Amino acid sequence: MSKIVMKFGGTSIATTDKIKHVATRISKEKAAGHEIVVVVSAMGKTTDELVRLANEISENPSKREMDMLLSTGEQVTMALLAIQLNQLGHEAISLTGWQAGLQTDLVHRNARIEKLDAKNILNLLSDNKIVIVAGFQGVSADGQITTLGRGGSDTTAVAIAASIEADVCDVYTDVDGIYTSDPRFVPTARKLDELEYDEMLELANLGAGVLSPRAVEFAKNHKIPLRVRSSYNEGIGTVLKGEVDLENNLVVRGVAFEADIVRLTMEYEVPFNDSLAKIFTTLAANHINVDIIVQSIVDGKKPTVSFSIKKEWLAETITVLESNKEALGFTFADFEVGLAKVSIVGSGMVSNPGVAAQMFDRLQKESIPVKMVSTSEIKVSVVIPQDDMIRAANALHDEFGLALV
Ligand code: ADP
Ligand code: ASP
Ligand code: MG
Numbered sequence: 001m002s003k004i005v006m007k008f009g010g011t012s013i014a015t016t017d018k019i020k021h022v023a024t025r026i027s028k029e030k031a032a033g034h035e036i037v038v039v040v041s042a043m044g045k046t047t048d049e050l051v052r053l054a055n056e057i058s059e060n061p062s063k064r065e066m067d068m069l070l071s072t073g074e075q076v077t078m079a080l081l082a083i084q085l086n087q088l089g090h091e092a093i094s095l096t097g098w099q100a101g102l103q104t105d106l107v108h109r110n111a112r113i114e115k116l117d118a119k120n121i122l123n124l125l126s127d128n129k130i131v132i133v134a135g136f137q138g139v140s141a142d143g144q145i146t147t148l149g150r151g152g153s154d155t156t157a158v159a160i161a162a163s164i165e166a167d168v169c170d171v172y173t174d175v176d177g178i179y180t181s182d183p184r185f186v187p188t189a190r191k192l193d194e195l196e197y198d199e200m201l202e203l204a205n206l207g208a209g210v211l212s213p214r215a216v217e218f219a220k221n222h223k224i225p226l227r228v229r230s231s232y233n234e235g236i237g238t239v240l241k242g243e244v245d246l247e248n249n250l251v252v253r254g255v256a257f258e259a260d261i262v263r264l265t266m267e268y269e270v271p272f273n274d275s276l277a278k279i280f281t282t283l284a285a286n287h288i289n290v291d292i293i294v295q296s297i298v299d300g301k302k303p304t305v306s307f308s309i310k311k312e313w314l315a316e317t318i319t320v321l322e323s324n325k326e327a328l329g330f331t332f333a334d335f336e337v338g339l340a341k342v343s344i345v346g347s348g349m350v351s352n353p354g355v356a357a358q359m360f361d362r363l364q365k366e367s368i369p370v371k372m373v374s375t376s377e378i379k380v381s382v383v384i385p386q387d388d389m390i391r392a393a394n395a396l397h398d399e400f401g402l403a404l405v
Contacts, residue, residue: 001035004036004168007170010045010047013081018231026085035125040077042073070136071134071136071147073136074137091129097139098137109149111146113138121163148214170237173229177227178237192238203256206379264333268305282324283317289310290307291309318333359382
């Protein structure tokens with residue numbers, strides 16, 4: 001007998017028919033004698049729809065009320081699934097985040113899990129119940145409902161798996177597993193059988209939406225056996241591991257991309273010493289997440305600092321920069337929209353020089369201009385025009401031998 005966490009994403013439970021299908025799948029695992037906790041997302045695009053409703057009323061709705069609103073999505077699914085499992089003759093019970101013991105900090109819409117007291121879940125499991133938990137939501141120490149940020153049900157699933165010491169955490173979704181790139185946009189993408197936590201963490205942070213980065217981080221830190229599988233077939237999916245052999249000597253394991261990147265540039269009249277510290281301390285104090293930073297000090301030219309951010313942060317960033325212009329000492333600020341980030345990821349890069357050179361060479365052959373570059377031991381990212389994003393992703397996928405042959 002194993003303890004299993006099964007997480008189902010929005011598309012897998014978008015309709016009552018799909019909920020019935022998922023229930024049959026859960027029923028089979030239960031019949032095999034396992035203890036089962038199910039974590040559910042909201043049905044289909046419910047969360048987007050709820051955000052849209054709120055925005056019909058206000059451009060800047062209260063974050064507390066947004067959490068109240070968004071947390072309802074998952075509650076609909078969990079109850080419907082419990083009703084269907086009961087219908088199939090199982091004892092199933094649904095729990096909200098707080099009933100499941102999931103406590104978070106008080107950062108509405110992007111809360112972090114502080115602790116998970118699994119007492120209630122474990123008691124229900126020992127009563128032979130199938131426990132269904134609403135993903136994406138928790139409660140703060142002072143009783144406020146919070147949500148964990150978009151894609152947060154993955155994090156709920158992994159956190160529950162850790163707290164009940166599950167044998168496996170299966171994330172069921174609308175693709176067969178983790179692919180070398182998003183199969184919706186890179187038709188030659190291949191499903192991977194295994195992938196390292198660190199590689200998936202980079203891919204997720206760099207835009208591969210198949211798993212939320214926080215869930216991967218949590219799984220890595222707690223060594224949770226995490227699998228990504230299809231809701232629609234019995235395939236084994238992709239297993240995340242600490243270390244994976246270099247398959248066919250492929251140095252690059254995946255290509256990720258993200259649209260809606262903006263580059264901001266600030267110019268200074270005179271050379272500066274503390275400007276970098278000042279700018280980024282000010283931005284951090286305002287919770288603005290900066291990505292790639294490039295400082296340029298060249299004799300005979302005015303010094304500049306450029307950095308990239310997500311487009312959703314642009315208005316706030318400009319407000320912060322403008323209102324601190326004098327203290328920060330810059331004379332000119334400009335921004336460029338319509339950019340995207342494309343990245344190659346693979347743990348084999350650590351010991352294989354020349355990967356970045358090969359990437360730049362291919363982009364040049366494709367006439368795709370590179371605006372910014374950032375590297376780590378296991379990835380290289382470039383900022384390029386958004387119009388070239390999908391073409392670049394496909395070209396790099398081909399360049400590094402990832403394409404299906
Ligand atoms: P769910 O509703 O199950 O949480 P998501 O839409 O969040 O599903 O994640 C699954 C989607 O992630 C896939 O449909 C696919 O388009 C996208 N995706 C992006 N990158 C990858 C990748 N490298 N491998 C697999 N899927 C990816
Ligand atoms: N329903 C939430 C979202 O769409 C959480 C999730 O599905 O993981 O972001
Ligand atoms: Mg998801």
